[in-house]
């Protein structure tokens with residue numbers, strides 16, 4: 222049986238019909254058409270499907286889509302503002318933090334969850350924030366550097 | 381394969397639905413259950429949910445502490461009065477897992493998961509259960525021993541006495557930091573009377589299929605002091621009663637080998 226679910230996706234109201242037990246990742250990609258969310262393991266272990274639900278990081282592949290009714294969901298599709306990339310996206314490019322790019326959407330959203338809550342995190346807090354996200358080629362150092370650089374860029378803008 | 385999802389406003393209704401159907405599973409945060417659903421596990425035909433806010437309630441006082449089964453690890457970490465449990469909640473998965481993972485789900489998680497349940501075992505928690513028969517309470521040790529047998533019951537929460545200041549200790553040994561599944565975890569409640577241990581509770585995670593009490597070590601600690609000579613008899617019997625299994629994280633042999641080392645460090649307050 223299909224169930225209607227309505228939620229806000231990157232600030233816009235969307236409605237989707239989901240199968241019983243459908244996860245949010247499949248609902249976003251296959252029903253809503255947001256292909257910026259990637260699927261890796263469908264077990265909650267790799268972190269590439271990380272999205273924000275009401276501002277908190279969540280793994281879309283193990284989130285029951287029905288539980289998202291009335292929630293606010295953010296994905297990479299909502300990061301850029303018009304022609305401008307989000308400071309995290311710019312920092313990932315400048316610091317070579319995306320090689321194959323598979324983990325990048327999840328890394329960006331896990332980092333956004335951190336910076337929204339804590340604009341100037343310590344290195345340890347960055348490491349902790351991406352602790353559930355696996356990268357198998359870029360290496361964690363450039364990613365950590367990029368997130369720290371994005372936080373410094375944010376500091377300069379708000380100064 | 382699709383499953384039926386049944387959502388109920390009240391705990392009682394969810395409990396009735398859960399006990400009425402063999403293939404029904406209660407949905408906590410879904411960090412384990414959704415994987416089963418994604419893999420079309422035939423054991424899961426129906427997901428039962430409850431939106432009852434009572435499930436996520438945290439009632440924290442200086443005496444007794446009551447934690448709703450639906451409370452997440454993130455909620456525990458946000459509660460300053462539960463600081464002694466933060467080192468436990470913080471070791472469970474990454475931040476996104478902790479936003480979803482509930483206490484109720486942790487009580488059913490199979491080894492090597494179950495770090496929070498291990499802590500609750502050392503805290504002598506009482507598990508509150510709702511079933512077709514109504515409400516009942518069960519000591520956590522009994523609950524863990526029987527959890528995989530019998531019908532589906534809905535755990536509504538856990539309660540325990542707040543441990544004396546600085547008497548609760550926890551260590552998790554993992555191969556990956558900051559997020560890693562347990563090679564083993566140890567939780568201990570070490571109350572002191574005139575400088576000597578009185579009524580210690582020690583629990584191990586990942587040393588059996590479910591968290592287990594280290595009763596031989598507890599007995600060996602009674603009346604002893606927490607110094608090298610005082611803890612030696614407990615360390616000598618550390619692995620008694622433990623039945624670890626081989627898995628992808630570690631062999632049973634390795635778990636047994638390192639258990640006494642980590643128990644000793646924990647008892648002496650020397651860290652992992």
Ligand SMILES: Cc1cc2nc3c(=O)[nH]c(=O)nc-3n(C[C@H](O)[C@H](O)[C@H](O)COP(=O)(O)OP(=O)(O)OC[C@H]3O[C@@H](n4cnc5c(N)ncnc54)[C@H](O)[C@@H]3O)c2cc1C
Nearest residue numbers: 265406408409410411412413481482484485488494495535
């Ligand atoms: C990447 C990853 C890392 C993890 N790391 C850890 C870790 O380090 N330590 C650890 O302990 N665990 C870990 N886990 C396992 C899991 O996230 C936790 O054990 C969590 O607490 C399970 O809770 P849940 O609410 O998500 O359970 P669910 O998936 O909702 O449920 C699990 C089982 O418990 C049953 N259940 C849940 N709540 C109730 C209830 N109230 N009454 C009756 N039955 C119930 C369900 O029916 C199901 O059978 C990890 C999981 C993943 C995917």
